[in-house]
Amino acid sequence: MTQPPIHMQPSNLTPPQVVVLGAGMLGVCTALHLQARGVQVALIDRRGPGEETSHGNAGVIQQEAVSPYAFPFDAATLLATALRRGVDIHWQAAAMPRLLPYLLRYAWHSLPRHHAAITLAYSRLVAHATAEHQPLIEAAGAQHLVTRRGFRFGYRTLQALDKALANAHRVHATHGVPFEVADAAALSQAEPALRPGTLAGALHFTSSWSVSDPGGLVALYAKLFEQRGGTVLQGDALTLEAHASGWRVRTHGGWVGAPQAVVALGPWSGNLMQRLGCALPLFVKRGYHQHHAAPQGLALPLLDAERGYVLAPMRKGLRLTTGAELARLDSPTNPVQLGRAQACARELLDLGPEVDSEPWLGNRPCMVDMLPVMGPVARHPGLWFNFGHGHQGFTLGPVSGRLLAEQLTGRPTVVDPAPYRPARFGV
Ligand SMILES: Cc1cc2nc3c(=O)[nH]c(=O)nc-3n(C[C@H](O)[C@H](O)[C@H](O)COP(=O)(O)OP(=O)(O)OC[C@H]3O[C@@H](n4cnc5c(N)ncnc54)[C@H](O)[C@@H]3O)c2cc1C
The missing domain is CATH 3.30.9.10 (D-Amino Acid Oxidase, subunit A, domain 2)
Structure with a gap:
C-alpha cells in the first residue's frame, strides 16, 4: 500500500513545527512551553487531555518530594x-x-550512595514545582x-x-x-x-x-493551549514514523507531519520506544x-x-x-x-x-534510576523524550515541559538537563 504524503495535513491545520504525543500533564505542559517560545505545536492523544494517569492520581503538587x-x-x-x-x-x-x-x-x-546523587538531581526539579504551576493555574483560570x-x-x-x-x-x-x-x-x-x-x-x-480534580486541571491547561492558538488532535501515536521532512503520525483527520516530535506517552512510552528500537528501562x-x-x-x-x-x-x-x-x-x-x-x-x-x-x-x-527521561534522542534526530516521572509526574509537569521546550529551542535551561538526558541509557 502506498503511504500518503506528509503534506496530507487535516484541512485548516497550520503545519506544526513540533508534534507532541500524549496529552497527560507532561505532554500538555510541554506543548504550552513550546508555544510560549513561539513554536507551532500539534498535541496528539488517542483520548481527551488528562484522562489517564494524570486524571487518577492523588492530586498533590508535592513540593516536599525532594527524594524519589x-x-x-x-x-x-x-x-x-x-x-x-x-x-x-x-x-x-x-x-x-x-x-x-x-x-x-x-x-x-x-x-x-547512588540514591544521594539521584536525590540531588530530582530535588532540583521539585524545587520549581509550585512556582511553575502557579502561572499556568492563573492563566487557565484553575484557582x-x-x-x-x-x-x-x-x-x-x-x-x-x-x-x-x-x-x-x-x-x-x-x-x-x-x-x-x-x-x-x-x-x-x-x-x-x-x-x-x-x-x-x-x-x-x-x-x-x-x-480537587487532577484531570480537570490538565484539561484546563489544554484549553489554555488551544485558546493561545495550539491544536489538539486525536490520533494513534504508535503510527509515528520517520519521514523525509521529519516525523509524521496518523490522526483521525489524516497524517500530521513536523520536523520534530516529542514522546510524552507516560507509561505507554515503552510501546513506542520498542518500535523505534530504543529499549529504555x-x-x-x-x-x-x-x-x-x-x-x-x-x-x-x-x-x-x-x-x-x-x-x-x-x-x-x-x-x-x-x-x-x-x-x-x-x-x-x-x-x-x-x-x-x-x-x-x-x-x-x-x-x-x-x-x-x-x-x-x-x-x-x-525509570530504573528514578529520574525522568527528558531530552533529545541522539539515535533519531528530531525526536525528543519527556516521560518516566514515576510518583511525581503531576508535580513535575510544568517544570519538565519548560526544560524540554528550552532544550528544543536552544535556550538557557531552568536546570542543568544533563542528569535526565536519554543518552544515559545509550540512545
Ligand atoms: C495512584 C497514583 C497516585 C499518584 N499521585 C500523584 C500525586 O499526588 N502527585 C504527583 O505528582 N504524581 C502522582 N502520581 C503520578 C502521576 O500521576 C504521573 O507521574 C503522571 O500523571 C504521568 O503523566 P504523563 O503525562 O507522563 O502520563 P499520562 O497522564 O498517562 O499521559 C499519557 C497520555 O498518552 C496517551 N497515549 C497513550 N498511548 C497512546 C497512543 N498510542 N496514541 C495516542 N495517545 C496515547 C494517553 O491517552 C495519555 O493521555 C500518581 C500516580 C498514581 C497511579
Missing part, C-alpha cells in the same frame, strides 16, 4: 512484601519474570481547583513520628522544605473527621498544594483509586505513612489512592491492595460508601 521513592531495604517491609501482606507494595507473580531485571536495577540505584495549604503525613506511633521528624529536619536543612509538627490533639483539631487515638501525630508539609508501578462519600471528609490530603496510601479530598468525594502494585501495563486488575488500604483507612475515619462502581487503575511510569 527508593527500593525498600528494611527487613520488615521486605518480608511483608515478599509474603504479599503489605498495603503499600503488592506484586503480581506472573509479571515477575519480566519485571525482575528492572527491579534489580532499581534496587542498585537505591543504594544510599478554584487548587488548595495551597499543604500535605499531611500521619503516623500511628510516636516512634515513627520521631523518626520522620528527624528526617524532616534534615530535608529542611538541605532543601528548605518547610513543615510543622502536630501532636494527636492538634491533628484532631485540624481534621475532626479522624477518630481520636488512631494517629499519634502528623508532619504537615506546608508548601505543597493539592488539586521503563516499568510501571500501578495504583488504584476509589472515591468515598465520607460524611466528614478531610481538609487536606493525608498520607497514612506507616501503611502507604493517600486520602485526598476531591470534588467527587474522598479519593483513596493506593501505593505501588508491581505488575505489567497489561496485567489483569487485582483490587486486593485497594481493599487492604480501605480497611486501614476505616480505622482512621468514617469512609462512607464507595462512589465509583469500579475502582480506577493507573500506571506510574518509572
Whole structure:
C-alpha cells in the first residue's frame, strides 16, 4: 500500500513545527512551553487531555518530594512484601519474570550512595514545582481547583513520628522544605473527621498544594493551549514514523507531519520506544483509586505513612489512592491492595460508601534510576523524550515541559538537563 504524503495535513491545520504525543500533564505542559517560545505545536492523544494517569492520581503538587521513592531495604517491609501482606507494595507473580531485571536495577540505584546523587538531581526539579504551576493555574483560570495549604503525613506511633521528624529536619536543612509538627490533639483539631487515638501525630508539609480534580486541571491547561492558538488532535501515536521532512503520525483527520516530535506517552512510552528500537528501562508501578462519600471528609490530603496510601479530598468525594502494585501495563486488575488500604483507612475515619462502581487503575511510569527521561534522542534526530516521572509526574509537569521546550529551542535551561538526558541509557 502506498503511504500518503506528509503534506496530507487535516484541512485548516497550520503545519506544526513540533508534534507532541500524549496529552497527560507532561505532554500538555510541554506543548504550552513550546508555544510560549513561539513554536507551532500539534498535541496528539488517542483520548481527551488528562484522562489517564494524570486524571487518577492523588492530586498533590508535592513540593516536599525532594527524594524519589527508593527500593525498600528494611527487613520488615521486605518480608511483608515478599509474603504479599503489605498495603503499600503488592506484586503480581506472573509479571515477575519480566519485571525482575528492572527491579534489580532499581534496587542498585537505591543504594544510599547512588540514591544521594539521584536525590540531588530530582530535588532540583521539585524545587520549581509550585512556582511553575502557579502561572499556568492563573492563566487557565484553575484557582478554584487548587488548595495551597499543604500535605499531611500521619503516623500511628510516636516512634515513627520521631523518626520522620528527624528526617524532616534534615530535608529542611538541605532543601528548605518547610513543615510543622502536630501532636494527636492538634491533628484532631485540624481534621475532626479522624477518630481520636488512631494517629499519634502528623508532619504537615506546608508548601505543597493539592488539586480537587487532577484531570480537570490538565484539561484546563489544554484549553489554555488551544485558546493561545495550539491544536489538539486525536490520533494513534504508535503510527509515528520517520519521514523525509521529519516525523509524521496518523490522526483521525489524516497524517500530521513536523520536523520534530516529542514522546510524552507516560507509561505507554515503552510501546513506542520498542518500535523505534530504543529499549529504555521503563516499568510501571500501578495504583488504584476509589472515591468515598465520607460524611466528614478531610481538609487536606493525608498520607497514612506507616501503611502507604493517600486520602485526598476531591470534588467527587474522598479519593483513596493506593501505593505501588508491581505488575505489567497489561496485567489483569487485582483490587486486593485497594481493599487492604480501605480497611486501614476505616480505622482512621468514617469512609462512607464507595462512589465509583469500579475502582480506577493507573500506571506510574518509572525509570530504573528514578529520574525522568527528558531530552533529545541522539539515535533519531528530531525526536525528543519527556516521560518516566514515576510518583511525581503531576508535580513535575510544568517544570519538565519548560526544560524540554528550552532544550528544543536552544535556550538557557531552568536546570542543568544533563542528569535526565536519554543518552544515559545509550540512545
Ligand atoms: C495512584 C497514583 C497516585 C499518584 N499521585 C500523584 C500525586 O499526588 N502527585 C504527583 O505528582 N504524581 C502522582 N502520581 C503520578 C502521576 O500521576 C504521573 O507521574 C503522571 O500523571 C504521568 O503523566 P504523563 O503525562 O507522563 O502520563 P499520562 O497522564 O498517562 O499521559 C499519557 C497520555 O498518552 C496517551 N497515549 C497513550 N498511548 C497512546 C497512543 N498510542 N496514541 C495516542 N495517545 C496515547 C494517553 O491517552 C495519555 O493521555 C500518581 C500516580 C498514581 C497511579
